[in-house]
Amino acid sequence: MKLLVTGREGQIARSLLALSGGPVEIVAVGRPELDLLDHASLRRALEVHRPDLVVSAAAYTAVDKAESERDAAFAANADGAAALSSAAAALDMPIVHISTDYVFPGDKASSYSEEDATGPRTVYGASKLAGEAGVAAQNPAHAVLRVAWVYSPYGQNFLKTMLRLAADREEVRVVADQVGTPTYAPDIAKGILAVARHIAAGPEKGDWRGLFHLVAGGETNWAEFAREIFRCSAERGGPSARVVDIPTDAYPSPAPRPANSRLDTARFQRTFGLALPAWQDGTRRCVDELLR
Numbered sequence: 001m002k003l004l005v006t007g008r009e010g011q012i013a014r015s016l017l018a019l020s021g022g023p024v025e026i027v028a029v030g031r032p033e034l035d036l037l038d039h040a041s042l043r044r045a046l047e048v049h050r051p052d053l054v055v056s057a058a059a060y061t062a063v064d065k066a067e068s069e070r071d072a073a074f075a076a077n078a079d080g081a082a083a084l085s086s087a088a089a090a091l092d093m094p095i096v097h098i099s100t101d102y103v104f105p106g107d108k109a110s111s112y113s114e115e116d117a118t119g120p121r122t123v124y125g126a127s128k129l130a131g132e133a134g135v136a137a138q139n140p141a142h143a144v145l146r147v148a149w150v151y152s153p154y155g156q157n158f159l160k161t162m163l164r165l166a167a168d169r170e171e172v173r174v175v176a177d178q179v180g181t182p183t184y185a186p187d188i189a190k191g192i193l194a195v196a197r198h199i200a201a202g203p204e205k206g207d208w209r210g211l212f213h214l215v216a217g218g219e220t221n222w223a224e225f226a227r228e229i230f231r232c233s234a235e236r237g238g239p240s241a242r243v244v245d246i247p248t249d250a251y252p253s254p255a256p257r258p259a260n261s262r263l264d265t266a267r268f269q270r271t272f273g274l275a276l277p278a279w280q281d282g283t284r285r286c287v288d289e290l291l292r
């Protein structure tokens with residue numbers, strides 16, 4: 001089975017590409033071959049590569065910048081995602097689209113389920129929510145996977161930032177009043193493969209379409225995540241720093257962060273028979289990989 005993933009240099013695309021081999025061939029495509037802003041390029045890329053499944057992971061992901069670049073965020077995350085889904089539908093290809101916890105306001109006391117009302121508080125979140133609707137409207141053969149707090153050995157992310165900061169300072173101040181689940185992109189890639197296998201197995205395996213939450217096991221806050229990163233790093237002789245808890249107010253940003261990003265993954269587990277490992281497990285593997 002052949003998967004085409006968009007956003008070639010992205011954390012999820014690179015993690016998925018690392019799983020290519022055996023019965024699963026994965027191609028990652030990016031700009032300029034596939035540009036979410038150039039709708040003709042989407043259809044062309046799908047025609048050239050002829051995948052069995054399209055994985056829509058490319059996005060405008062600059063959360064703060066999006067507050068002042070509304071049109072650019074919507075052009076990629078809403079119109080681009082919908083156009084990719086439409087191109088896939090025209091060629092009879094199913095699509096797995098990656099979305100985000102930012103579609104929620106973040107004020108719920110417990111984990112968000114797929115049934116919970118959305119209410120994005122940022123332009124990025126609103127653009128991704130519009131993308132979910134566009135993908136669903138254009139292609140009945142779709143699954144939308146909402147992920148959160150993604151990190152990996154690739155690109156920019158919180159874990160890499162912490163290790164970089166600890167290399168030249170003794171103390172880092174980290175927000176401690178936002179809860180969520182750090183999720184290792186290679187584990188998300190395994191989740192995407194579970195969806196792909198389910199689709200390949202045919203309709204008797206059961207319905208796979210619709211909306212799903214996919215994050216690692218457990219929950220924490222950013223400061224505790226930083227402590228775990230430094231614990232793993234110190235054990236391997238890598239950089240570590242003291243973590244000082246700060247409130248969200250002490251670290252203002254153009255786009256407000258959800259206080260609660262916890263996502264309930266029961267539906268994904270039930271449908272695809274896979275629960276991602278605990279967030280601490282992914283943290284250890286990522287630090288191992290980076291310090292190797």
Ligand SMILES: NC(=O)C1=CN([C@@H]2O[C@H](COP(=O)(O)OP(=O)(O)OC[C@H]3O[C@@H](n4cnc5c(N)ncnc54)[C@H](O)[C@@H]3O)[C@@H](O)[C@H]2O)C=CC1
Nearest residue numbers: 007009010011012035036058059061099100147148149150
């Ligand atoms: N990083 C995170 O913490 C979270 C990410 N997500 C979602 O997961 C998905 C993947 O995220 P990451 O891999 O972390 O993102 P990333 O920022 O590492 O990668 C995004 C990729 O999309 C590409 N891209 C941007 N504009 C494009 C365009 N017009 N045409 C084609 N490609 C374009 C970029 O070049 C980049 O390679 C995105 O849909 C994002 O919204 C959801 C929740 C949290």
